[in-house]
Amino acid sequence: MLELHVRNMSSDLDLQRQKRALEIRRKMLLSRGKEGEEKATQPTRSAGEIVREILTGRGEEVIETARRYYPAEIERLESSIAVLVAEGRLKGPISGEELYAFLRRLGLVFSMDVKIRIKEHGELKSIEEKLRQSSS
Numbered sequence: 001m002l003e004l005h006v007r008n009m010s011s012d013l014d015l016q017r018q019k020r021a022l023e024i025r026r027k028m029l030l031s032r033g034k035e036g037e038e039k040a041t042q043p044t045r046s047a048g049e050i051v052r053e054i055l056t057g058r059g060e061e062v063i064e065t066a067r068r069y070y071p072a073e074i075e076r077l078e079s080s081i082a083v084l085v086a087e088g089r090l091k092g093p094i095s096g097e098e099l100y101a102f103l104r105r106l107g108l109v110f111s112m113d114v115k116i117r118i119k120e121h122g123e124l125k126s127i128e129e130k131l132r133q134s135s136s
Helices: 002-041 047-054 059-069 071-087 096-105 127-135
Strands: 117-120 123-126
Touching: 047 059, 047 071, 059 071, 059 096, 117 127, 123 127
Parallel strands: none
Antiparallel strands: 117 123
């Protein structure tokens, strides 16, 4: 009889351990599920947004001007650059000058709006304003 009572106690302990292990597994699975949901709820950024984050200087102006001339090509280029950034193969800032030179090498020729200004006495003046002042 004593033997039977000891067996019942050990089986009760085993059952409690199993229940506890199941509880822990269930909690782990729920926490993993929540992490997955949090990752899934983060809005995915568009290729254009990813590219704009790494552009510096006049980079945004260059890409928008190029988009006016070559919309389909720039769309493909943005998605390719975004993939490279996501994979970590392209890092660091891209200046407007570098982007412009790269687009020219690809055969995408376009002109940028150029404004030449002269700084005189802490004030920026266009060439037209400078010539008017010098002629008066």
